[in-house]
Amino acid sequence: MSEFTYLFRGRKTTGSPEEMQKHFEEWVAWFKELGAAGRLKDPGHPLQSTGKVVSGSQKVVKDGPYAEAKDVVGGYIIVEADDIGQAVELSKGCPILEVGGSVEVRPVQVR
Amino acid sequence: MELTEHLFRHEWGRMVGAVTRIFGVHNLALAEDVVQEAFCRATEVWPYRGVPENPSAWLMATAKNCALDVLRRERTARTFAPELGRLLESEWTLAPVIEEAFGLNAIKDDLLRMMFSCCHPHLAQEAQVALMLHILCGFSVDEIASALVSSRAAIEKRITRGKKTLSKSKKLFDVTAPAELSSRLPAVDTALYLLFNEGYHGSNAEFAVRIELCQEAMRLTAILLEHPLCATPRTNALAALMCLNAARLPARIDASGNLSSLFDQDRSRWNQQLIGEGMSFLELSAKGSEVSEYHLEAAIASVHATARAMEDTDWAKVVSLYDSLMMMRPSSIVALNRAIAIAQRDGPGRGIEEIQAITDADRLTSYPFYWAALGEFELRCKRCEPAQDHFRSALMLARNEAERHFFTQRLHASQIAIRS
Numbered sequence: 001m002s003e004f005t006y007l008f009r010g011r012k013t014t015g016s017p018e019e020m021q022k023h024f025e026e027w028v029a030w031f032k033e034l035g036a037a038g039r040l041k042d043p044g045h046p047l048q049s050t051g052k053v054v055s056g057s058q059k060v061v062k063d064g065p066y067a068e069a070k071d072v073v074g075g076y077i078i079v080e081a082d083d084i085g086q087a088v089e090l091s092k093g094c095p096i097l098e099v100g101g102s103v104e105v106r107p108v109q110v111r
Numbered sequence: 112m113e114l115t116e117h118l119f120r121h122e123w124g125r126m127v128g129a130v131t132r133i134f135g136v137h138n139l140a141l142a143e144d145v146v147q148e149a150f151c152r153a154t155e156v157w158p159y160r161g162v163p164e165n166p167s168a169w170l171m172a173t174a175k176n177c178a179l180d181v182l183r184r185e186r187t188a189r190t191f192a193p194e195l196g197r198l199l200e201s202e203w204t205l206a207p208v209i210e211e212a213f214g215l216n217a218i219k220d221d222l223l224r225m226m227f228s229c230c231h232p233h234l235a236q237e238a239q240v241a242l243m244l245h246i247l248c249g250f251s252v253d254e255i256a257s258a259l260v261s262s263r264a265a266i267e268k269r270i271t272r273g274k275k276t277l278s279k280s281k282k283l284f285d286v287t288a289p290a291e292l293s294s295r296l297p298a299v300d301t302a303l304y305l306l307f308n309e310g311y312h313g314s315n316a317e318f319a320v321r322i323e324l325c326q327e328a329m330r331l332t333a334i335l336l337e338h339p340l341c342a343t344p345r346t347n348a349l350a351a352l353m354c355l356n357a358a359r360l361p362a363r364i365d366a367s368g369n370l371s372s373l374f375d376q377d378r379s380r381w382n383q384q385l386i387g388e389g390m391s392f393l394e395l396s397a398k399g400s401e402v403s404e405y406h407l408e409a410a411i412a413s414v415h416a417t418a419r420a421m422e423d424t425d426w427a428k429v430v431s432l433y434d435s436l437m438m439m440r441p442s443s444i445v446a447l448n449r450a451i452a453i454a455q456r457d458g459p460g461r462g463i464e465e466i467q468a469i470t471d472a473d474r475l476t477s478y479p480f481y482w483a484a485l486g487e488f489e490l491r492c493k494r495c496e497p498a499q500d501h502f503r504s505a506l507m508l509a510r511n512e513a514e515r516h517f518f519t520q521r522l523h524a525s526q527i528a529i530r531s
Contacts, residue, residue: 011151011155012151012154013147013148013151014147015251016120016249016250016251016253016254017119017120017122017123017150017249018117018119018120018249018250018251018254019251020119020147020150020151020153020154021114021117021118021119021120023154024114024153024154024157024158025114027154027157027158028157028158031158031159043159044159045159046155046156046158046159046160074155075155075159
């Protein structure tokens with residue numbers, strides 16, 4: 001078993017209240033599914049879409065991340081899977097994919 | 112914790128109303144964006160954190176914070192609600208003013224204010240209904256188009272125009288002015304009545320969508336009745352007719368998914384709780400001397416709702432109520448329903464005579480149930496061939512699969528009757 005971080009990029013910004021609620025319920029269902037299969041190692045956190053970016057030896061502080069909405073990381077979780085192939089398969093149920101977003105699957109470096 | 116069904120939809124109108132009160136009605140679109148952002152955040156945070164104990168309060172607080180961000184960012188570029196004016200300009204007054212503006216007491220009438228604003232006299236009734244669905248119930252243009260069996264473009268146009276009219280009206284309707292409130296109330300009643308009827312009699316193929324329209328109309332009517340000045344006998348009668356008719360909805364589709372007429376419905380499937388509520392509203396509507404068309408329609412529905420079996424129906428009373436309705440609001444549909452009641456009271460032959468006597472039947476002849484009623488009465492008179500012809504006409508005019516199936520069945524029934 002290895003651990004993988006899922007980074008969720010993008011957000012659903014359009015849709016009627018009914019569609020937004022449905023989107024939310026899809027997230028809950030997917031999280032539940034991962035949990036029930038014993039795959040959800042760490043339920044992670046949602047991230048606010050704004051923050052600061054500190055860079056360079058001059059420690060320049062900027063409002064960030066300033067990327068396009070579809071590139072901003074909106075949250076992350078950690079799952080357990082046999083290998084990267086299985087981790088990728090599991091990520092395909094993520095509702096963000098239905099609204100133009102993406103899931104970045106990154107193996108956690110253990111040693 | 113699970114979310115209640117349609118929670119987002121139900122919170123939408125109140126939130127848009129609250130933010131619009133602060134932004135000003137000319138910034139309605141901006142207010143909608145703010146509320147949308149609050150919903151976005153809920154969908155992003157809640158899956159991780161779980162649904163908060165009071166989701167409605169969470170959503171409103173988030174909308175408040177988003178509104179505050181917008182005010183800070185745009186206060187030099189835009190004008191907001193004129194009555195708040197300079198208070199929004201300084202950081203000293205901004206936060207407390209917004210805090211107060213989103214207090215429980217302040218947001219109490221926001222939905223009502225929006226409801227009255229949507230019924231602006233410059234707007235056509237169909238535009239008022241579409242605006243209500245959009246602004247108060249959070250239906251998207253597509254959802255409205257599908258519910259009202261209209262094209263996306265037509266609804267889009269209706270809503271854009273409606274919003275323009277609202278923007279030009281400078282400020283939201285003032286629900287604290289009793290005279291204005293009372294004079295616009297009938298328009299609000301009418302819009303809610305049309306919304307309900309759209310669900311109840313509409314031709315949308317999908318039954319579930321139509322039930323939703325009825326439920327939205329009933330929800331908004333209940334909110335209207337919470338305001339003492341709006342709880343008039345007339346509005347109570349409107350609520351009564353909605354409850355008493357909606358009580359029969361569960362039986363309109365039978366166990367095998369087919370349309371079932373009032374005569375054949377399994378009355379044990381009628382919603383007794385709604386019937387009870389409807390009868391209480393009917394009682395409240397009797398205070399005072401006014402008898403409106405809603406009173407008459409509610410009274411007709413109450414006769415059906417309280418008849419244990421079809422045979423127990425007091426048809427004489429139904430006929431006399433339709434007589435009164437014909438005097439108050441004559442229409443070919445009312446005349447058709449009256450004829451059906453007369454057939455029940457005096458026999459199918461009389462029913463046919465009454466239907467044939469309907470003047471201005473032009474529009475009626477494109478209504479499938481006009482032919483179905485004629486077919487039914489001919490069949491009861493044992494004249495099977497004309498019955499078949501009528502059911503064929505009904506079938507040609509059927510507007511959805513359920514109706515098609517229903518008329519096909521009646522056609523078969525009349526063919527079997529010939530053979531036997």
